[in-house]
Amino acid sequence: MxxxxxxxxxxxxxxxxxxxxxxxxxxxxxxxxxxxxxxxxxxxxxxSMLGRNLRNSESRVLLVLIPSISNPFYFEIIKGIEATALDYNYNILLCETDSNPERENIYFDLVRKKMADGIISMDPAVNIDTLKSLSEKHSIIQCSEYSTEGNIPYVTIDNEDAAYRAVKHLIKLGHQKIALFNSNEKYLYARQRKEGYIKALKEFNLPVKEEYMIYTDQLGFDNGSQATKKIMNLKDRPTAIFAVSDLLAIGALKELNSAGVNVPDEMALIGFDNIDFSNMTHPTLTTIAQPMYQMGTVAASMLINKINGKHVENTVLNHELLIREST
Amino acid sequence: MxxxxxxxxxxxxxxxxxxxxxxxxxxxxxxxxxxxxxxxxxxxxxxSMLGRNLRNSESRVLLVLIPSISNPFYFEIIKGIEATALDYNYNILLCETDSNPERENIYFDLVRKKMADGIISMDPAVNIDTLKSLSEKHSIIQCSEYSTEGNIPYVTIDNEDAAYRAVKHLIKLGHQKIALFNSNEKYLYARQRKEGYIKALKEFNLPVKEEYMIYTDQLGFDNGSQATKKIMNLKDRPTAIFAVSDLLAIGALKELNSAGVNVPDEMALIGFDNIDFSNMTHPTLTTIAQPMYQMGTVAASMLINKINGKHVENTVLNHELLIREST
DNA sequence: GTTGTTTATGTAAAGGATTACATTTTTGTA
DNA sequence: TACAAAAATGTAATCCTTTACATAAACAAC
Missing domain, CATH: 1.10.260.40 (lambda repressor-like DNA-binding domains)
Structure with a gap:
């Protein structure tokens, strides 16, 4: 050639x-x-990009770290990242970590070895120490999930407020016994959403009951059905569920449907994330919509700015409560 | 540094x-x-990979072309590709074409410019002429959807046989009026699956009715519900639906549920692909499982072999009928 | 027709690795 | 100890661009 x-x-x-x-x-x-x-x-x-990249000491590749490629939560974000990246002549390398440190490290190595110019981290389970030390020499942005340690710039939504509004919506509908399906509190968003949940309950003088708060290992479908089984066995069964992910909520929905519990009449249900499927269930799912696409474009712009040595600010974007059939 | x-x-x-x-x-x-x-x-x-790659005239990047990142059909395949790629020290660049020739071309350019060593094409809407001419100088493998033009190696399943078996299953359950939700016949798999559908009907001396065959533009959820509406309005309404994708089937399911039609008693339903969600619906969906992960690993191995100048053979993998609640 | 500017083009170094070939060192043997 | 063969290491070219700096060409002004 x-x-x-x-x-x-x-x-x-x-x-x-x-x-x-x-x-x-x-x-x-x-x-x-x-x-x-x-x-x-x-x-x-x-x-040849090989020659050009060597000469310019850049790879024009952005790493995007996600726990799993099949998690619909990330789709729109990724689309946003990709669109912006292409606009600026970057390509994205989608890296599925499986929340596995070993795999994570393979990918971190890519930026150490100059195969990538920067990282957008969306993995809640990312090793924050590695990320911190990496961020000293390389450009990194946190998207959606973040830690304030290490001063790595982030883009996110106000999780506490989102949860607060969701629960308030349930209370306004007359619910007094509201369950929370949360994930492990080692994740910041889990702690923030719980805060919002509690804040809403307290505001309306409702009791905060430990037995109504179910913690799941993962945010998947199965975890949702299992959590629902626990709730259903309670003496004083709640009348509404706020789940911190749509997949959890859809798992709950499946369980409720199977058990013949009518949604929303006998049990109201709110999810989180507005994944595509939340609109395909029966009944359709009330949920919190994050501005996913925008989150992606913002994250990508921030990263590209950082790579080019500009200063970047943390960004908090707006969310929205989508009321559908399940409440 | x-x-x-x-x-x-x-x-x-x-x-x-x-x-x-x-x-x-x-x-x-x-x-x-x-x-x-x-x-x-x-x-x-x-x-530095930049130096090494230039010297070795390789990028150690594989391009994976898919129409949309949010199509669950591709998840396991991608995981298979990725695992194999990592084993051989390659990285994959996931390219969402949106079936848009312009975007496609951006990505094709990456291999022309040596940013990528080869391509796994999974986009049914890919421009086959471009692919053909590109394959003269570059390594390309077709995965799942393929064309025999241009002699580009492929890995796939026997679509005709899969459809045949699905429809036969419905017939054995006593169904005589079976609808086909198919996609545009410009796609090879659509033609093949239709063949299988017809073959099964003919084998049991059932009539092949045009009005039972619905063609949809896309394989999405909405297309499934719309197709269902058409079917429901027929004078002689079918008692079973064979949809060529799970998303179509799930769209149908939603519509049937809303209309109060019991599945499977009043309408049996079979999907195709065994996406995660097919097991989360109510009722769960009978479907055809393709060996996705394996398809990915095989495609990746084939591509890597091709890059290394070895000869590769086309591969046809086995599928499986998963009988669940919807039939 | 000089001289001085501007503008267009050329030369060669640099970026960071790999590797054929050359050279040096080590080892083995008589 | 001397020499041959084998093993280890070094030299320098190569992969392909970009770009600072040098040079050449074009043009303007006197």
Missing amino acids: ANINEVAKLAGVSVATVSRVLNGQDVVTPKTRLKVEDAIKKLNYEP | ANINEVAKLAGVSVATVSRVLNGQDVVTPKTRLKVEDAIKKLNYEP
């Missing part, structure tokens, strides 16, 4: 001129530009 | 020796190896 030298030779100019044409620099005379463009076409020349 | 020269200087050896240590070549004396390793540690040296 032809390289820049052959193009230069055929066009009768120097490689510098070819490079200038390639990069659209306007110092080149129209006449020479034409000669070069002809030669490029004749030789079917495509500039 | 340190480079190989500084390591060599500090260790008191030549860059060649450092490189040999880096690449685990055993010609190096244990004593020198130690010196080099010390220097590497002291300088916190990480070899």
